[in-house]
Amino acid sequence: MSPSVPTRPAADPAGRPAVSLRDAKLGYGNRLLWDGLNLDIAPGEFLAVLGANGSGKTSFLKVLLGMAPLSSGSLTFDGEPARRGHRSIGYVPQQKHFPPDTPLRARDLVGLGVDGHKWGIRLRGRAYRHRVDELLAQVGATQYARIPVGMLSGGEQQRLRIAQALAPNPKVLLCDEPLLSLDLNHQKAVSALVGQQAKGNGTAVVFVTHEINPILEHVDRVLYLAGGRFTVGTPAEVMTTKVLSRLYGTHVEVLHSKGRIVVVGMPEAVIDGHPEGLPDGWPADDLAEGA
Amino acid sequence: MSWADFTSAVFNFTDYAELLPLFRDSLLAGAILGLVGGLIGTFVMMRDLAFAVHGIAELSFAGASFALLVGADVIGGSLVGSVLAALLLGAMGVRAREKNSVIGVIMPFGLGLGILFLSLYQGRAANKFGLLTGQIVSVDSTQLSALAVTALVVIAGLVVIWRPLTFASVDPDIADARGIPVRTLSLAFMFLLGISVALSIQVVGALLVLALLITPAAAALQVTAAPRMVVALSVAFAVVSTVGGIMLALGGRIPISPYVTTLSFVIYVVCRLVGGWRRRRGWTARAASISAHA
Numbered sequence: 001m002s003p004s005v006p007t008r009p010a011a012d013p014a015g016r017p018a019v020s021l022r023d024a025k026l027g028y029g030n031r032l033l034w035d036g037l038n039l040d041i042a043p044g045e046f047l048a049v050l051g052a053n054g055s056g057k058t059s060f061l062k063v064l065l066g067m068a069p070l071s072s073g074s075l076t077f078d079g080e081p082a083r084r085g086h087r088s089i090g091y092v093p094q095q096k097h098f099p100p101d102t103p104l105r106a107r108d109l110v111g112l113g114v115d116g117h118k119w120g121i122r123l124r125g126r127a128y129r130h131r132v133d134e135l136l137a138q139v140g141a142t143q144y145a146r147i148p149v150g151m152l153s154g155g156e157q158q159r160l161r162i163a164q165a166l167a168p169n170p171k172v173l174l175c176d177e178p179l180l181s182l183d184l185n186h187q188k189a190v191s192a193l194v195g196q197q198a199k200g201n202g203t204a205v206v207f208v209t210h211e212i213n214p215i216l217e218h219v220d221r222v223l224y225l226a227g228g229r230f231t232v233g234t235p236a237e238v239m240t241t242k243v244l245s246r247l248y249g250t251h252v253e254v255l256h257s258k259g260r261i262v263v264v265g266m267p268e269a270v271i272d273g274h275p276e277g278l279p280d281g282w283p284a285d286d287l288a289e290g291a
Numbered sequence: 292m293s294w295a296d297f298t299s300a301v302f303n304f305t306d307y308a309e310l311l312p313l314f315r316d317s318l319l320a321g322a323i324l325g326l327v328g329g330l331i332g333t334f335v336m337m338r339d340l341a342f343a344v345h346g347i348a349e350l351s352f353a354g355a356s357f358a359l360l361v362g363a364d365v366i367g368g369s370l371v372g373s374v375l376a377a378l379l380l381g382a383m384g385v386r387a388r389e390k391n392s393v394i395g396v397i398m399p400f401g402l403g404l405g406i407l408f409l410s411l412y413q414g415r416a417a418n419k420f421g422l423l424t425g426q427i428v429s430v431d432s433t434q435l436s437a438l439a440v441t442a443l444v445v446i447a448g449l450v451v452i453w454r455p456l457t458f459a460s461v462d463p464d465i466a467d468a469r470g471i472p473v474r475t476l477s478l479a480f481m482f483l484l485g486i487s488v489a490l491s492i493q494v495v496g497a498l499l500v501l502a503l504l505i506t507p508a509a510a511a512l513q514v515t516a517a518p519r520m521v522v523a524l525s526v527a528f529a530v531v532s533t534v535g536g537i538m539l540a541l542g543g544r545i546p547i548s549p550y551v552t553t554l555s556f557v558i559y560v561v562c563r564l565v566g567g568w569r570r571r572r573g574w575t576a577r578a579a580s581i582s583a584h585a
């Protein structure tokens with residue numbers, strides 16, 4: 001059914017999409033994650049990638065990062081083919097715990113994004129310091145610039161992650177569940193920061209998440225993955241009882257309440273009709289991280 | 292042993308002024324090893340490899356005692372043993388945790404082999420003991436230049452991979468996503484670490500290598516998180532421990548390693564106290580007070 005789902009091409013004022021997937025197919029062994037995915041993400045567009053555990057969200061991310069190849073089809077960034085470590089992509093991961101004795105201050109974590117990939121030691125520091133200060137200011141992290149990362153809160157760390165990801169001026173900001181394990185206030189602040197980046201600086205955002213509500217006001221379109229099928233559209237088009245029921249192949253109730261969307265009756269995990277826990281031929285980390 | 296016997300064995304500064312110039316080469320060697328240990332130690336801490344260092348040291352000991360037994364160059368044997376062990380651990384995986392059980396298996400095996408070779412060896416007993424507890428006082432000028440050249444290779448190697456290695460050490464997932472060759476860097480680092488362990492064994496011996504490769508960096512991390520400061524302090528602590536240890540040991544009749552290990556331990560304890568005081572006073576303070584910690 002997936003190829004028949006209409007995928008609306010993005011409104012694209014600049015001409016070239018930031019990300020372009022053509023007839024993209026991804027599968028492992030005889031397991032199909034998605035097929036016939038045609039998707040253009042315009043500069044400044046905010047795309048949320050939603051789906052149940054094991055629906056292929058993490059694999060989608062790995063493909064964009066160039067760490068896993070497509071089974072068939074093509075993927076380009078700003079017209080260039082995808083590869084690992086592409087400068088056009090900024091990557092914001094899940095919040096991770098830093099040991100308290102990690103020898104990095106907030107500004108050094110951001111600095112890794114500026115020149116951490118270069119060989120040798122840093123000889124001229126002026127341009128580097130200037131760029132780091134600029135990035136810290138951009139995400140509102142200046143006041144804790146000199147504090148060790150192991151002593152920062154999750155929300156503060158995620159701001160630094162965004163600054164780090166923005167260092168090479170990427171065309172696409174790829175966020176992998178960046179709100180996970182943050183409290184509600186930090187979730188809002190980090191989402192707003194990512195939203196600003198899309199609207200204010202024209203960076204395309206691909207935001208992989210299992211929970212749309214914290215980012216709902218910023219999202220332009222949703223890519224919803226479920227059990228080898230997918231659908232693309234605005235939140236209003238996708239997040240409906242009819243569309244999600246058809247996607248999951250079972251009745252799913254979508255409720256709207258006080259600006260929040262609640263999906264009721266969603267199967268725990270849909271993997272070609274198998275419940276989660278039968279990962280034949282499936283990369284193990286995909287199941288673990290796909291939540 | 293009376294207290295007077297103890298102090299005269301441990302601290303004896305008679306004819307110190309005449310003694311000191313004779314040990315110029317040893318002091319230089321100690322300074323070079325301190326420099327290497329302090330530099331590489333910061334990465335050992337970042338990569339959580341303290342246990343691996345210990346394992347590499349035991350295999351290095353096995354290599355050295357084998358060389359002693361067959362009449363080959365002891366430093367060469369020590370180098371071969373530790374580089375092989377380090378590369379083996381490096382090839383096994385990027386994460387330190389997965390390695391720990393394997394290190395625990397390899398380490399006693401290496402130590403056992405070393406003891407076997409030493410028991411078979413018929414030469415001077417001082418040579419045997421030196422491998423475990425250090426023997427730098429006997430360094431001659433040929434050894435010193437070989438040591439300096441090897442140390443230079445390690446330092447140059449570290450400088451070349453410094454930034455990507457830092458990235459890959461503190462944040463491997465992101466470094467991988469950014470296209471940094473995380474695995475290759477890990478192997479390159481293990482190679483340099485193997486050489487450093489073999490060098491350090493010449494000063495403090497296989498059993499006490501951690502005092503040079505771990506303690507100074509661990510002490511530095513207690514008091515600062517600024518990367519340059521960590522490196523500077525770690526090197527300073529390691530050099531003070533080795534050079535200071537040798538200078539204290541000159542007059543006494545015991546090996547230098549207890550002096551080196553005690554000095555680095557005292558530095559560590561002081562740094563812990565300073566670090567604790569700093570944290571209580573609000574290391575995480577957001578406003579004006581942070582400008583002092585540049």
